[in-house]
Amino acid sequence: MNDSDLIRGLLNQQTSAINYFVNSYQQLVYVLAVKMTNNKEVAEEITQDVMIKCIEKIGQFKQASKLKTWVYTVAKREVLNYIRINKLETTQLTENETFNPSSEEVELQLNNEDIKSVISKTFNQLSLELKELLTLFYLQELSLKEIAVITELSEANVRVKLFRAREGFKKVLSKKDISLLNQLRYD
Amino acid sequence: MTKHLTEIECFEYASNLIVDEALLGPLKMHLTNCDLCAKNVEIEQKLTSDVEATLAVNEEIDVKETVLNYFTKPATNLVGVDVYWASIAFLFISLLLVVGEVTSFNEAFPQLTYTTLIASAISALLLVDFFFKYLKYKKGITS
Ligand SMILES: [Zn+2]
Numbered sequence: 140m141n142d143s144d145l146i147r148g149l150l151n152q153q154t155s156a157i158n159y160f161v162n163s164y165q166q167l168v169y170v171l172a173v174k175m176t177n178n179k180e181v182a183e184e185i186t187q188d189v190m191i192k193c194i195e196k197i198g199q200f201k202q203a204s205k206l207k208t209w210v211y212t213v214a215k216r217e218v219l220n221y222i223r224i225n226k227l228e229t230t231q232l233t234e235n236e237t238f239n240p241s242s243e244e245v246e247l248q249l250n251n252e253d254i255k256s257v258i259s260k261t262f263n264q265l266s267l268e269l270k271e272l273l274t275l276f277y278l279q280e281l282s283l284k285e286i287a288v289i290t291e292l293s294e295a296n297v298r299v300k301l302f303r304a305r306e307g308f309k310k311v312l313s314k315k316d317i318s319l320l321n322q323l324r325y326d
Numbered sequence: 327m328t329k330h331l332t333e334i335e336c337f338e339y340a341s342n343l344i345v346d347e348a349l350l351g352p353l354k355m356h357l358t359n360c361d362l363c364a365k366n367v368e369i370e371q372k373l374t375s376d377v378e379a380t381l382a383v384n385e386e387i388d389v390k391e392t393v394l395n396y397f398t399k400p401a402t403n404l405v406g407v408d409v410y411w412a413s414i415a416f417l418f419i420s421l422l423l424v425v426g427e428v429t430s431f432n433e434a435f436p437q438l439t440y441t442t443l444i445a446s447a448i449s450a451l452l453l454v455d456f457f458f459k460y461l462k463y464k465k466g467i468t469s
Contacts, residue, residue, distance in 0.1 A: 152397050161390045170383045179385065187389045191396050258380040276341075277378050283343060298343065302334050308377060 142206050149197040161190050167207070167279060168214045174274040175218045175267055176227060185221055189214045204288060211279075211289045215271060222267070229267060257311050269304050276301055328356045331363045340370035415452045419445045 140148070140159050148156025168189045172182035193213050200209050222229060262273065268290070275286045287294045331339065331353060338344050339353055357364050422445045 154394065154398075157394055157397060158390060161393050165389055166386060169385075169387050173383050173385075174381065183387050183389065186387060187392050190389060190393045194393070194397065254376050255380045258377055262381060273377075274381065277374070277381055278383070298338070301341075301343075302337055305337055305373070306333075308373065312373075 143202075146197055146200065146202075146206070149194050152194065157194060160194065164193070164207070164210050165190060168210065170278055171211065171214055171271065171274050172218050174262075174278070175229070175270050176222065177229060177263060178227070181221065181225075181227065185214075185217055188221075189217045192217065205285070208285050208288050211275070215289065219267070229270075254312060258308055261308055261311055265304065265307075269300065272297065272300055273304055328352055330360065331356065331366065333366075336363065336366045336370050340367050341374060412452065412456060415449065419449055 140156070145156055145160060149160055165186055169182055169186045172185040172189075173179060176182055176185070189210070193210055196213070200206065221227065262270065265273070272286065272290055275281050275289060281289070283294050283297055286292075287297050290297065292300070335344075335353065339350075339357075344350050344353065357367060
């Protein structure tokens with residue numbers, strides 16, 4: 140089913156179109172919601188709401204952008220609304236706080252599990268904006284252009300933010316912040 | 327030999343963010359000749375796969391049922407409600423008419439002599455309402 144057939148079907152709320160739409164987009168929305176809320180039940184609830192909203196408001200979709208980009212934009216708005224209304228706790232530190240390795244830097248050989256813990260811990264401390272950006276980039280295989288449209292940032296800005304987030308991961312991974320590692324080991 | 331890749335170039339090269347051939351060509355050329363930069367790009371690629379593997383979401387969900395239910399319910403409800411109210415109205419009107427026929431009742435409550443008129447008015451309103459709801463429902467299915 141191509142996009143214009145799908146949109147026509149959704150406008151008429153045909154079962155086949157709804158099925159096709161949900162099948163194609165639910166997982167993308169779910170992944171974004173899980174990464175941003177860090178809560179699976181909430182993410183599933185948000186996914187349902189996003190699917191319903193998209194179908195109800197399909198008439199507002201301007202065919203200038205891709206359907207996928209539009210779905211993400213709706214999803215992002217819904218996630219942020221949910222977090223705001225329910226005062227959901229998402230760990231938020233400013234970039235400086237997050238990416239500030241301690242002065243006591245030690246070269247450490249990390250095993251795979253350590254690497255994963257460090258990456259996921261670092262990720263969870265990022266701002267919602269960066270979480271969104273990294274999810275779109277690493278998990279959703281979107282082009283820079285598409286990410287820029289969804290995040291409403293310029294492409295250059297997306298590049299810079301991706302690079303900085305990357306540096307953050309690298310800093311904690313290469314010259315490990317020893318307190319973070321201890322924290323991980325005794326968690 | 328051209329100059330070494332900067333950190334940002336290593337990252338962008340490893341992440342396929344450089345699409346401009348004019349920039350990509352010289353970088354590729356340099357990488358074939360420079361072990362140091364090739365090693366750095368390799369480290370970047372390893373980090374990308376580590377980040378992807380860590381952030382990956384493995385659970386799959388299926389919200390089709392809920393979404394479909396949401397969109398099919400209102401239509402059936404609309405008809406259901408109308409049939410329900412139409413039956414109630416029908417019974418109510420019959421009752422009024424029957425009561426209106428009872429002479430002693432009319433004598434006891436002269437203010438209700440207009441029952442027939444009241445009944446017709448109510449049924450007319452219900453019919454109009456039913457008709458519009460039906461149109462709306464039909465439009466929802468066929469458009
Ligand atoms: Zn080099």
